[in-house]
Amino acid sequence: MSASGPRFHPLTAEEVAGVFAHAAKGVFPEPDWSVRVAPLCGPAAAVVAFTGCFVVTAPVDLRWWEHALTEAGSLDPLHPRVLLALADHLGTTVGENDAVLVAPPSPTLSPAPPVRLLPFDDGHPRVELARRLRDDVRAWTTVEGDGLLVLGRGLGGRWEMSMDVAPHSRARGLGRALASAARSNIPRGEPVFAQVTPGNAASMRALLAAGYRPIGQEVLFPLRS
Numbered sequence: 001m002s003a004s005g006p007r008f009h010p011l012t013a014e015e016v017a018g019v020f021a022h023a024a025k026g027v028f029p030e031p032d033w034s035v036r037v038a039p040l041c042g043p044a045a046a047v048v049a050f051t052g053c054f055v056v057t058a059p060v061d062l063r064w065w066e067h068a069l070t071e072a073g074s075l076d077p078l079h080p081r082v083l084l085a086l087a088d089h090l091g092t093t094v095g096e097n098d099a100v101l102v103a104p105p106s107p108t109l110s111p112a113p114p115v116r117l118l119p120f121d122d123g124h125p126r127v128e129l130a131r132r133l134r135d136d137v138r139a140w141t142t143v144e145g146d147g148l149l150v151l152g153r154g155l156g157g158r159w160e161m162s163m164d165v166a167p168h169s170r171a172r173g174l175g176r177a178l179a180s181a182a183r184s185n186i187p188r189g190e191p192v193f194a195q196v197t198p199g200n201a202a203s204m205r206a207l208l209a210a211g212y213r214p215i216g217q218e219v220l221f222p223l224r225s
Contacts, residue, residue, distance in 0.1 A: 009036050016057055019055060020193070021158075028051060029055070035056060037062050043222075045058035046219065047082075054076075060089060068081075096220075097218075098218050100218045102193050103193075103211050104211075105190055117141065119140055124164075126162055132222040146174065158193050159192045180210045
């Protein structure tokens with residue numbers, strides 16, 4: 001990145017979807033320390049960091065980003081001052097600062113889910129949060145009711161999963177089973193993404209054990225109430 005300021009590159013919504021499709025296959029944007037600026041590409045605005053570059057998607061223009069970075073005295077769109085400025089501008093809150101992981105697409109049919117799941121829709125907080133951040137949200141619970149899997153289409157139309165495991169069923173491999181089941185409940189050949197707070201070591205271990213791999217860092221800004 002130059003000393004005079006960040007370099008900006010415009011992206012379309014279709015190109016943002018392509019960035020994530022390529023990242024799922026291990027092909028990342030050029031690490032040129034630029035900021036790729038795109039319009040809103042899903043139900044939530046986002047600031048994403050890959051190695052050596054950033055992707056930002058929000059209903060604001062390039063001039064806003066230039067001003068926000070200048071005011072923050074930073075070249076990093078993930079600087080706390082920039083995140084707070086964006087949330088204030090959009091009239092929303094700053095979401096979790098998460099690691100982004102992806103389970104790559106499988107060239108063959110996904111295996112049967114390793115845990116039996118039943119359709120679920122009773123207003124669970126995790127489901128309600130997913131509906132603020134994603135479209136086409138679906139949810140399942142385990143037969144015993146101790147695990148929850150949520151799937152929906154989020155940033156750039158990508159499939160995103162989240163899960164919840166009851167305290168009494170943790171450390172038994174249920175998180176790994178739910179993460180694996182997510183891969184069996186999306187169309188063949190599609191990757192599935194997950195966001196997890198780095199401090200949530202249990203979920204991070206479960207995702208890694210289920211074949212997910214880290215690709216970047218992300219903050220989402222919900223635009224739905």
